[in-house]
Amino acid sequence: LFANGESEAPQADDGLIVVGYAQVGAESDWRTANTESFKSMFTEANGYKLIFDDAQQKQENQIKAIRNFIQQDVDYIVVAPVVETGWETVLGEAKAAGIPVILSDRQMKLSDDSLYTAWVGGNFLKEGQDGVKWLNDYLKKNGRDQEDLNVVLLQGTIGSSAQVGRTQGITEGLDANPHLHLLAKQTGEFTQAKGQEVMESFLKAYPDIDIVFAENDNMAFGAIDAIKAVGKVPGKDIIIVSFDAVHEAFNKMIAGELNCAVECNPLHGPRVAEIIQKLEKGQKVDKIQYVVEKVFDQENAAEVLPTRKY
Numbered sequence: 001l002f003a004n005g006e007s008e009a010p011q012a013d014d015g016l017i018v019v020g021y022a023q024v025g026a027e028s029d030w031r032t033a034n035t036e037s038f039k040s041m042f043t044e045a046n047g048y049k050l051i052f053d054d055a056q057q058k059q060e061n062q063i064k065a066i067r068n069f070i071q072q073d074v075d076y077i078v079v080a081p082v083v084e085t086g087w088e089t090v091l092g093e094a095k096a097a098g099i100p101v102i103l104s105d106r107q108m109k110l111s112d113d114s115l116y117t118a119w120v121g122g123n124f125l126k127e128g129q130d131g132v133k134w135l136n137d138y139l140k141k142n143g144r145d146q147e148d149l150n151v152v153l154l155q156g157t158i159g160s161s162a163q164v165g166r167t168q169g170i171t172e173g174l175d176a177n178p179h180l181h182l183l184a185k186q187t188g189e190f191t192q193a194k195g196q197e198v199m200e201s202f203l204k205a206y207p208d209i210d211i212v213f214a215e216n217d218n219m220a221f222g223a224i225d226a227i228k229a230v231g232k233v234p235g236k237d238i239i240i241v242s243f244d245a246v247h248e249a250f251n252k253m254i255a256g257e258l259n260c261a262v263e264c265n266p267l268h269g270p271r272v273a274e275i276i277q278k279l280e281k282g283q284k285v286d287k288i289q290y291v292v293e294k295v296f297d298q299e300n301a302a303e304v305l306p307t308r309k310y
């Protein structure tokens with residue numbers, strides 16, 4: 001109690017490390033798992049106060065959130081950037097305020113890499129390459145590698161590093177195989193509803209689609225519904241390859257409706273906490289930290305599902 005009888009204003013961050021997390025949104029199962037990973041790691045019991053912001057897939061909202069974090073003088077700012085570009089000004093403000101910025105999940109393309117301390121996430125280019133490699137192996141195993149096949153691509157949020165990397169890996173891989181013909185590519189914004197809508201329009205425009213690449217599982221789920229609606233069998237009449245490998249993707253592989261899910265691990269909470277703990281101790285951290293990821297298909301889905309964490 002103060003002399004005037006008033007008690008000190010409660011300090012929520014007493015002794016706690018305050019972390020502001022500028023999250024992309026809630027567009028997919030992957031994203032929900034990522035949010036959950038941060039919320040369960042950055043608890044008071046673990047010594048943190050988390051200020052969480054959902055930007056609803058809009059960069060302008062994320063910029064506002066970061067400015068808010070700066071104003072509140074948080075100890076660390078974590079950003080999963082919606083898109084790659086356009087961050088210099090606001091990160092310059094964080095730097096001027098002396099607040100370290102850690103990137104997680106998607107990357108930024110910056111003119112000055114000293115604007116962030118470290119990044120941890122998946123290797124999206126490699127994921128795209130792995131998806132095509134799986135397809136080539138699968139076609140060979142099934143005696144279809146000499147067949148001419150038509151492909152469509154459902155892309156993620158245009159300009160996000162997850163989209164940029166996966167699209168590059170997929171399209172370069174398709175270009176290298178003269179039997180695979182990319183008919184069209186379009187964004188489905190990483191959501192199931194938009195994935196379904198775009199797939200419906202693809203099916204109308206192109207009656208002979210053999211293969212779909214969906215840059216995340218949720219768009220693949222939408223595509224599966226669109227394919228069923230035109231009386232075709234997903235996973236058989238049309239081969240589907242997707243990315244993330246969330247629980248429901250395993251269920252769909254076990255049901256025979258999805259052929260392949262390239263893993264992208266969303267459980268970055270503990271990884272970011274480890275970076276923060278090192279920085280707290282004054283230790284050096286690796287600037288770029290890729291998470292190792294696998295590829296799953298109908299042959300191993302049932303066996304692997306019980307061990308999946310998201």
Ligand code: GYE
Nearest residue numbers: 027028030106162190216
């Ligand atoms: O694949 C998708 C999510 O950035 C890797 O964002 C992430 C992607 C993930 O909406 O499901």
